[in-house]
Amino acid sequence: MRIALDATYGVGSELTGVGVYCREISHGLVERHPDAGYRFCYRSHKFLKSFRSTLPSGASRWPFTESWLPPHDLFHGLNQRVPAAPTRRCVTTFHDLFVLTGDYSTPEFRERFATQARQAAERSDLVLCVSAFTASQVESLLRVPKARLRVVHHGVHPPSETPGAAEREQIVLSVGSIQKRKNTARLVEAFEHTRPGWKLVLAGATGFGGEEIMERIRNSPRCMDIEVTGYVTNVALHHLYRRASLFAFPSLDEGFGIPVIEAMAWDIPVVTSDRSALVEVSGEAAMHVDPTDAADLTHTLQTLMDQPGLRHELIKRGRERVKNFTWTRAVDATWDAYQELL
Secondary structure, three states: OEEEEEOHHHOOOOOOHHHHHHHHHHHHHHHHOOOOEEEEEEOHHHHOHHHHOOOOOOEEEEEOOOOOOOOOOEEEEOOOOOOOOOOOOEEEEEOOOHHHHOOOOOHHHHHHHHHHHHHHHHHOOEEEEOOHHHHHHHHHHHOOOHHHEEEOOOOOOOOOOOOOHHHOOOEEEEEOOEOOOOOHHHHHHHHHOOOEOEEEEEEEOEOOOHHHHHHHHHOOOOHHHEEEEEOOOHHHHHHHHHHOOEEEEOOOOOOOOHHHHHHHHOOOOEEEEOOOOHHHHHHHHEEEEOOOOHHHHHHHHHHHHHOHHHHHHHHHHHHHHHOOOOHHHHHHHHHHHHHHHO
């Protein structure tokens, strides 16, 4: 069996959530089902860069274009995009459709994204969705029948050991791009109204609307208590997870929200939004807020700052919640989808 995967988005060291997914699924498939023949395919702008990393044993490296794919029995588009070239069987993963539902990108990007998403939905025999929320959007916005949809959640790698209370500092950590969709400006506003003594650390590169948010932070009355790290490596991110005592992720729209589960895996109590996929992912292991209401977010942050007992309870719930989200489970569910078609 020849399985071709669009591995383009897993190239490089500064991976987003989509990139992490691409790498975990592609490498995980080779590890757990080594008897298949895997063809890691790369678009032209990433093909040469892909040689900087070693492929797992059992995988080969191929370029591909819109009009040509290497011989295969099944092609998997790992980021809601497939080429125009004919495929024998096609599976596509959809992560989110926020570009179609909110003002979170340029008009040019929105138009290109919409075209690619519609084409991928039409050409796919099965569509894997990273949450039931994303599946509902693919069904309603792209008119994909429910019979062709499968929900396959993301996973997380828990640390080998979690830090003790003595290592924690009075830090509210937020991980993700500094951008409009992540609701960073409202988080800053909410933090400003909490009592002094805590710091806010924003870990992530600047995204759509980021410059305006950075200006807002520079002018904040609590600017000395706010740290913007930019993109951080895994080592640096794990160091932040070890230090933080609270995790805030009041995003306006998420197809999944990997940082929420990561924070729980690191024994950090989580505050997140009461909408999109974030309730589905966090369950009863997080405090939920209206992300459009800064006062609600302030109140919830301050409550957790003041109540270590409540933080401890959320930590316990988070440990149990994380058990539902493993990359092994995601890989196996992906393999099951392949078997349906083949």
